[in-house]
Amino acid sequence: MLMRWMLVAVVACWSPAVWAQTSEQVNTSSAQTLTNKTLTAPTITSPTVSGTVAGGASYTAPTLTSPTVSGAIGGSATWPAPGTIGGTTPGAISGTTITATSSFVNGTCQLLSGAGSPEGVHTAPVCSRYLRTDGSTGTTLYIKESGVGNTGWVAVALSSVSWTAPGTIGSGTPNTGAFTTLSATGQITSTLASGTAPLVIASTTKVSNLNGDLLDGADWSAPAAIGSTTPAAITGTTVQANSSFNAGTAATIRWGTGSPEGVVTANVSSLFFRTDGSAGTVLYSKEAGTGNTGWVAVSPGTVDWGSPGLIGGTTPGPANFTSVLAQRWIGTIATPTYGASVTINGNDGSLNIITATNSTNFTIANPLNAYAGQQLLIQVKNTSGGALGTITWDTQYKMASFTKPANGTRRTVTFIYDGTNWVEVSCSPEVAN
Numbered sequence: 320m321l322m323r324w325m326l327v328a329v330v331a332c333w334s335p336a337v338w339a340q341t342s343e344q345v346n347t348s349s350a351q352t353l354t355n356k357t358l359t360a361p362t363i364t365s366p367t368v369s370g371t372v373a374g375g376a377s378y379t380a381p382t383l384t385s386p387t388v389s390g391a392i393g394g395s396a397t398w399p400a401p402g403t404i405g406g407t408t409p410g411a412i413s414g415t416t417i418t419a420t421s422s423f424v425n426g427t428c429q430l431l432s433g434a435g436s437p438e439g440v441h442t443a444p445v446c447s448r449y450l451r452t453d454g455s456t457g458t459t460l461y462i463k464e465s466g467v468g469n470t471g472w473v474a475v476a477l478s479s480v481s482w483t484a485p486g487t488i489g490s491g492t493p494n495t496g497a498f499t500t501l502s503a504t505g506q507i508t509s510t511l512a513s514g515t516a517p518l519v520i521a522s523t524t525k526v527s528n529l530n531g532d533l534l535d536g537a538d539w540s541a542p543a544a545i546g547s548t549t550p551a552a553i554t555g556t557t558v559q560a561n562s563s564f565n566a567g568t569a570a571t572i573r574w575g576t577g578s579p580e581g582v583v584t585a586n587v588s589s590l591f592f593r594t595d596g597s598a599g600t601v602l603y604s605k606e607a608g609t610g611n612t613g614w615v616a617v618s619p620g621t622v623d624w625g626s627p628g629l630i631g632g633t634t635p636g637p638a639n640f641t642s643v644l645a646q647r648w649i650g651t652i653a654t655p656t657y658g659a660s661v662t663i664n665g666n667d668g669s670l671n672i673i674t675a676t677n678s679t680n681f682t683i684a685n686p687l688n689a690y691a692g693q694q695l696l697i698q699v700k701n702t703s704g705g706a707l708g709t710i711t712w713d714t715q716y717k718m719a720s721f722t723k724p725a726n727g728t729r730r731t732v733t734f735i736y737d738g739t740n741w742v743e744v745s746c747s748p749e750v751a752n
Contacts, residue, residue: 437461438472445471579603580614587613657681663697665689665736670696680708685715691738698731699724700752718743727752 423430428446431437436458437449449461449472457476465471509517563573571585574592578600583591589605591614596602599618607613653668655661659679663671663686673683686695701707707723717740724730728749734741 436472436474437463437469439469441472442467442469578614578616579605579611581611583614584609584611660684662687663695665693665695669694670698672698672700674700675703675707677703678705678708680711682711683713683716685713686736686741689736689741691736693736694744695734695736695741696731697734698729700729701726702752715740716743717741719746721746722749724749 421431422443427444428448429443430448430450431441431443432450432452433441434451434453436451437443438461441449443449443463444467445463445465447463449463451459451461454460458474460475461472462475463471464473511517563571565571570588570590572590572592573579573583573585574594575583576593576595578593579585579591580603585591585605586609587605587607591603591605593601593603600616602617603614604617605613606615651668652670652672653664654672654674655663655667657674657676658681660682661673662684665686665688675681683697699707699710701724703726705726710721710723712718712721716734718732718734721732722730729752730749731747733744733746735744736742
């Protein structure tokens, strides 16, 4: 391109005010230095300006077509319609409107626009955005979420988000949220491991229709004892059981139809109430065994105190009567088992005959089931064929020295129990067996 400046002068005579005028041509195809030149509204096509434009250079409203500018522009030079701004290093831009024909670039992310979906059409890095000029609800804004080519664009439907029916909260990784109310039409699932309560409730108001499988770790289809492993007292207007009440670990109170004998297994001292029973067959007592036998019907209505039955059970107890008529001596004969220790039971009989069959030493133990004032006779009978071994009388026997009976003889000692000890009353001589 040629830049020409024409300077024409007419020389009439020589004077200080008269200049010899010549023409000057500037060919910018080669390096030129312009000093103190004024270019007024020139039309410059495809200029290449290099070096330093300094001082008071003034470009008044130039028309620059496709300029390439390098170097530094100083002074008060102005560019009303510049070309590329800032070179390869972006700089700050201030303007009322900034327009790009293809895209804006923010770092590596691009902001693009156009008609139609960008998927399969526009190549951009992840994090780029696309504004669809012909979009509608849910198809106006697209985000590049994956890939480096022209795929991976996802439409963002901002207008479809409703807080009355929100989408997934917290993305693929669950997050915390705070709500005044929370409603779900499906299951609410907690994957929190044991050791931390999955719910924290401040209210003590009953939750209707809450069906819990465990209560304090117990399952009510097979509940644990009430009051932890150690039974505790229960206070209520009514306590109901479907099959039985347990009294401790042994006795139970049960009920049902028909006789319990051979049917209901229970421990001795258990009771059974027969719901279809009649007089004398309503109440049963378990008096023997650990299986389903040993049940005895109790007939309280048949007891006549004018002619009573057994009084006091197998364990005698005190009784008050205006008179007692005995048809025979009150007492029976017992034969305790002979061995290293011989057990005497006060309930078995008033006369206890110990038959020693060998010469082994043995002990006569303190009697069981004693009561104050009880009289007991203990007879030692020698059938060993020789002399007896040492006989030891237990600690409660208070007696004189005892002479062992010889073979084929016996000796009887009479005792009275004073509430603490068995005191000897008499001792018989040896008599033949």
